[in-house]
Amino acid sequence: MPDGSRPRPIPMAVPPGKRMRQARMTFSGMSSTRSGGAGDSETRARPNEKQIYTEELWNDSTATVLHFESDGWYTDISARLKDEQIPVAAFDLDGTLIRNQSGAKFPTALDDYAPWSSSVIPKLKELHEKGFAIVIFSNQGGVNPKRLKGVPGMKHRVEGIAEMLGVPLIAYLAMGRNRFRKPCIGMWELLATRLGGVENIDLSKSFYVGDAAGRPEKKALKRKADFSDSDLKFALNLPIEFYTPDAYFEGKPMEQGSIDFVPRKFLTLDAYNVGEPSNAEEAVKYLKELLKEDDVVSMIEKGFSVGDAKPDTQTFVMISGAPATGKTTFAKRFLASYGYKWINMDSMGTLSKCVKAARAALEEGKSVVVDNTNGIAKTRTRYLDLARERDEKVSKKMPKICLCMDTPRDLSNHLNVVREITTSGVISRIPHVAVNGYYKRLVEPNPDEGFDAVLKVGFKAHFASEHDKNIFARYT
Numbered sequence: 001m002p003d004g005s006r007p008r009p010i011p012m013a014v015p016p017g018k019r020m021r022q023a024r025m026t027f028s029g030m031s032s033t034r035s036g037g038a039g040d041s042e043t044r045a046r047p048n049e050k051q052i053y054t055e056e057l058w059n060d061s062t063a064t065v066l067h068f069e070s071d072g073w074y075t076d077i078s079a080r081l082k083d084e085q086i087p088v089a090a091f092d093l094d095g096t097l098i099r100n101q102s103g104a105k106f107p108t109a110l111d112d113y114a115p116w117s118s119s120v121i122p123k124l125k126e127l128h129e130k131g132f133a134i135v136i137f138s139n140q141g142g143v144n145p146k147r148l149k150g151v152p153g154m155k156h157r158v159e160g161i162a163e164m165l166g167v168p169l170i171a172y173l174a175m176g177r178n179r180f181r182k183p184c185i186g187m188w189e190l191l192a193t194r195l196g197g198v199e200n201i202d203l204s205k206s207f208y209v210g211d212a213a214g215r216p217e218k219k220a221l222k223r224k225a226d227f228s229d230s231d232l233k234f235a236l237n238l239p240i241e242f243y244t245p246d247a248y249f250e251g252k253p254m255e256q257g258s259i260d261f262v263p264r265k266f267l268t269l270d271a272y273n274v275g276e277p278s279n280a281e282e283a284v285k286y287l288k289e290l291l292k293e294d295d296v297v298s299m300i301e302k303g304f305s306v307g308d309a310k311p312d313t314q315t316f317v318m319i320s321g322a323p324a325t326g327k328t329t330f331a332k333r334f335l336a337s338y339g340y341k342w343i344n345m346d347s348m349g350t351l352s353k354c355v356k357a358a359r360a361a362l363e364e365g366k367s368v369v370v371d372n373t374n375g376i377a378k379t380r381t382r383y384l385d386l387a388r389e390r391d392e393k394v395s396k397k398m399p400k401i402c403l404c405m406d407t408p409r410d411l412s413n414h415l416n417v418v419r420e421i422t423t424s425g426v427i428s429r430i431p432h433v434a435v436n437g438y439y440k441r442l443v444e445p446n447p448d449e450g451f452d453a454v455l456k457v458g459f460k461a462h463f464a465s466e467h468d469k470n471i472f473a474r475y476t
């Protein structure tokens, strides 16, 4: 039995350019039927091309996704890759295929498991005989990937479960909080690359069964609310048919919860058309669309400088908002590009370095944009004092503007994950605890602090590519 680690590298017959195409493959807008285009046949896996993982995807996943394949699975699948799409019967693990034999909420021992219902094993056998690939996608919470002790234990458990279920299968276990964790589709992308590309999967016949369906509490049945809706969202993100274990294994009526946050609705905002400004004039035009207050836009505009020239009026802008609300994108697109000195904690390291850089820029007569969360009055005052010092020195009052990113909390949580996916994990998500900390300490900026204007900036979707837009549209 393979040890669940990386599949043996076997040279690929696919040219490097094609491999990159696979790595960046997107699932959105995908037709359920094979396109049959001449170009596709080159990227499709043939039985002699066993190594399908793209390096990029694998490297990203290797630390946090456990991958298990039971004996015989590969031979079975690859024989069919030649001229058929494979339907995937996908399952969540805990609470779907298995329950804890002990009846405890969490397993009491590594081998504490039993089939979820008596029809699990016969159903899987039937699916296998019908030619489905049986694939498990499981989020694992309690096992810290850094504690090596936990990983071999988990592998042992999955091997035992596969043996009990008695069919060839593949299992992916997301061990970390990243883009491989459901409802994100990273594990599904690993499967697709494993099968030689999304075009080898028959989405129209594929389906996913999971118990995290967002179902509300049902007192009459003495049933608690589902702890999550991540399984339902995972299926919708692919998109493939979704069933609860009750519906799939027990023939009960299909029931699913409603999803509170639907990212797609933000795509219909008119401002999707707000593009990348190519000159100062365009930047001002876009700012007017975003800010809807002409006088504030003109104050900002007076702080623009072209080349070495000093701005008309030195201007101080502070951006305030929760993590992942687009502060840096805004600051760079509209201000830093036009001569504003960009002050940012992530790149400068500490508050005192930021303050020092801001002071130096102001003394040089430059306009400044402070791009941090700035949710605390004390921090804001520290910067405002610098601007006031400068005012006294030159006996001229510069405009001081605060722009607050007006992004609902559920949307910024979404953007936090989206950024991680669009950067292929280079920018990892801000942990919950940091986001909570921001909201807990937040004191909304107020003109009394010394701002000439405090303005809300509404969320406007803007995407670098169609690919990024599709990522945004998925549930997180």
Ligand SMILES: [Mg+2]
Pocket: 092, 093, 094, 095, 096, 210, 211, 212
């Ligand atoms: Mg579950």
